[in-house]
Amino acid sequence: MCGIFCSISQNHKKDSIQISREWEACKNLVIARGPDRVIEKFENLTPIWFGHFVAAVLWMQGLDLCEQPTIDSAGNILLWNGDIFSGNLAQDNACDTNVLLSALQSSLNVSSVFQEIQGPYSFIYFQKSTNLLYFGRDIVGRHSLLLKVNTDENTLTLTSVASKEVNKIIEIPAIGIFVTNLDNSRVNLACYPWKEPDLHFTDIIESLETHLGVDIDIKKTILKSDASTSLHLHPDIKDLDYMENSPYLENSYKTLGYLLEDTDILERVDRLLQLLYKAVEVRVRKQPRFCKTCIKLVLSKKDVACDHSKIGILFSGGLDSAILTLIADKYVSQYEPIDLINVAFEKSVNARSKSKKSNENNEKESTDDQYDVPDRKTGKQTFLELSKICPKRKWNFVEVNISQAELQKYRSSRICNLLHPLCTILDESLGCAVWFASRAKGTIHSSANIYESPCRLLLLGMGADELFGGYMRHRTTLRHKGWDALTQELNFEIARISERNLGRDDRIVSDHGRQSRLPYLDENVIEYVQRLKPWERCYPTDKMPSGLGDKLLLRLAAYKLGFRNTANFPKRAFQFGSRIANGKENARDISGRL
Structure with a gap:
């Protein structure tokens, strides 16, 4: 379990690293979540996009503490705040951060990997081969993840927790996996819904678009529709x-x-x-x-x-x-x-x-x-x-x-x-x-x-x-x-x-x-x-x-x-x-x- 933070921006210079105001405001709160180890990494994600990744780790899985952010040999970056309790990826005595990163590296379909996980989580994952940044919460929404989009400064901030100083930040709804394409020059958003969109989903998306000032492209549904209990229930x-x-x-x-x-x-x-x-x-x-x-x-x-x-x-x-x-x-x-x-x-x-x-x-x-x-x-x-x-x-x-x-x-x-x-x-x-x-x-x-x-x-x-x-x-x-x-x-x-x-x-x-x-x-x-x-x-x-x-x-x-x-x-x-x-x-x- 961790405190995770990620800031995506274009306002960096080759010879200096600029720390966002949001990180300065969130820092103490994020670190309190993970007192066992804190690591920051600054990465040039694309020729125009720069990423600041931080993880404060609370060691709760595996035989040894697993440091984050984790970067694999292909340049993929994972911030993982979760537990894989069951499902196809569950392993005893293994750090699930490494298990998940390995599964993501070997799959072309990111959403299909998360479909296999049973357990609470929020995550941030940059896929180097596609320049796509994925993030979201599990289908029940048991772990926190907040989002701020600043269209004026063309920045995106994700964090487990934020102080009142960070205005216009919202809780990411647990309705699917979100993605931003860093091949584009402007902040953009898309969503892979967990379930077939309904009126409640539509209301949430419209509210998000209004608050963030960004249109959200709705992608393919992740999970197969589950036949809900038929109504007109009258017990014998x-x-x-x-x-x-x-x-x-x-x-x-x-x-x-x-x-x-x-x-x-x-x-x-x-x-x-x-x-x-x-x-x-x-x-x-x-x-x-x-x-x-x-x-x-x-x-x-x-x-x-x-x-x-x-x-x-x-x-x-x-x-x-x-x-x-x-x-x-x-x-x-x-x-x-x-x-x-x-x-x-x-x-x-x-x-x-x-x-x-x-x-x-x-x-x-x-x-x-x-x-x-x-x-x-x-x-x-x-x-x-x-x-x-x-x-x-x-x-x-x-x-x-x-x-x-x-x-x-x-x-x-x-x-x-x-x-x-x-x-x-x-x-x-x-x-x-x-x-x-x-x-x-x-x-x-x-x-x-x-x-x-x-x-x-x-x-x-x-x-x-x-x-x-x-x-x-x-x-x-x-x-x-x-x-x-x-x-x-x-x-x-x-x-x-x-x-x-x-x-x-x-x-x-x-x-x-x-x-x-x-x-x-x-x-x-x-x-x-x-x-x-x-x-x-x-x-x-x-x-x-x-x-x-x-x-x-x-x-x-x-x-x-x-x-x-x-x-x-x-x-x-x-x-x-x-x-x-x-x-x-x-x-x-x-x-x-x-």
């Missing part, structure tokens, strides 16, 4: 009989046990768990066996035996993170702890003043009370349940308590730049919550000593709500519009998750020199779940209230794994569970605090 009575007629509908705990007695339901749960186990296993095992502290010693050629924590989990105590935690236990050495990171924000000044008025007899509100937010409560409950299921594992329940002063300090000095170009109140609240959680600095439960997790890898539960129908709007859609509309909405949730969440969260987490990995957004998990009928993955009807019908298939999986209380915890938005957000604000409004 027999499809729903077992769910509608449970004798325990007043008891969510007993309902889950009753449903698992059905052969078809049990088969779906087992298949889902099989895929999740594979997704977690590859994400846990594909990494160097060293923590943040020990890997520095390894890179300085010292022998190290590391038994520190290498895996952290953003742990609200909710359903999604609990399942990942229990599965991860199977693939992490029994001699290593796993860090469960739980974040809480101090009550606002107004909330504290109201609390003081109602508790005038209390001289001082305790720290526990100040940070006793909903996610801290569920976190502790699930932690206790987890400890009973896996009593031999050392779990570090890390309590991250963030004061209002600390929030204001880092929001205005650091987080605002990582969020850029996003700037809504929702982006701000979620971005701040994820940044402090992924910093992973707090105290271990029942201890007063400060602890900062040495893990380099974080498992996150992103994607579970979109796949399994976890939002309240899914219940509303089904009630008013039926199963067809819910099917369309669930499909659209995954299609737009890259622009709503993933690029932002990648920039936020990676700022701490850690990598986020998202098992629910594994391609095989997504494919399986999207082929299910909507009522086979969620059942948000009046008969199954919140905490049961939403994400029903996932709740059944949790129950089968051994969770009893956690399996029925209702969905709670992270920004409210951690108490960073103000429910009275409109989440879509532009934030005035960034």
Whole structure:
């Protein structure tokens, strides 16, 4: 995993190298993503085009650190920020940067190579034989890549992350692979769509053309069209009989046990768990066996035996993170702890003043009370349940308590730049919550000593709500519009998750020199779940209230794994569970605090 940067321009002189303003503005943010090695290369790409390539490497694959930018014998240049977890190019104990560059060198069709990759990535690739510069994000959009085109100066800038000083930069949409032809004298763009273009694709392209001031030529579609679920979905009575007629509908705990007695339901749960186990296993095992502290010693050629924590989990105590935690236990050495990171924000000044008025007899509100937010409560409950299921594992329940002063300090000095170009109140609240959680600095439960997790890898539960129908709007859609509309909405949730969440969260987490990995957004998990009928993955009807019908298939999986209380915890938005957000604000409004 890396921070990558590329600037293409014509304003260079033979005897001097001009560094772009964009690099100066992005430099510190890019380097923070890859603290293990930073390398810059300046290349004359064509007689008129000049390239500045930078990679800040976080070593996460292969037996040795692989330096970037990588240039092969033919003069092709690759900047790769990704992981090949499965697919035809996946190899154990190999640096996937070298594997990918070799595959690209031996293929005339660049897009066909990326068609073979399963895993999150963003990339920049210059093909010397054609003078084409390719760039883009994986089809799910799990890693960030930003683009700025300056038609006045005839320059193009690509970067993993950019500060607010870089104006008119945008997130590259995860709709295909983009390319610019450096045989032309002006910046130009074309796009190879991942899928057959639809109205959503057209809207995105038109918006890009308006913002960038460049026409985009649409090329051949990369992937074969996949027959989507036919609409006019009306479940037969027999499809729903077992769910509608449970004798325990007043008891969510007993309902889950009753449903698992059905052969078809049990088969779906087992298949889902099989895929999740594979997704977690590859994400846990594909990494160097060293923590943040020990890997520095390894890179300085010292022998190290590391038994520190290498895996952290953003742990609200909710359903999604609990399942990942229990599965991860199977693939992490029994001699290593796993860090469960739980974040809480101090009550606002107004909330504290109201609390003081109602508790005038209390001289001082305790720290526990100040940070006793909903996610801290569920976190502790699930932690206790987890400890009973896996009593031999050392779990570090890390309590991250963030004061209002600390929030204001880092929001205005650091987080605002990582969020850029996003700037809504929702982006701000979620971005701040994820940044402090992924910093992973707090105290271990029942201890007063400060602890900062040495893990380099974080498992996150992103994607579970979109796949399994976890939002309240899914219940509303089904009630008013039926199963067809819910099917369309669930499909659209995954299609737009890259622009709503993933690029932002990648920039936020990676700022701490850690990598986020998202098992629910594994391609095989997504494919399986999207082929299910909507009522086979969620059942948000009046008969199954919140905490049961939403994400029903996932709740059944949790129950089968051994969770009893956690399996029925209702969905709670992270920004409210951690108490960073103000429910009275409109989440879509532009934030005035960034």
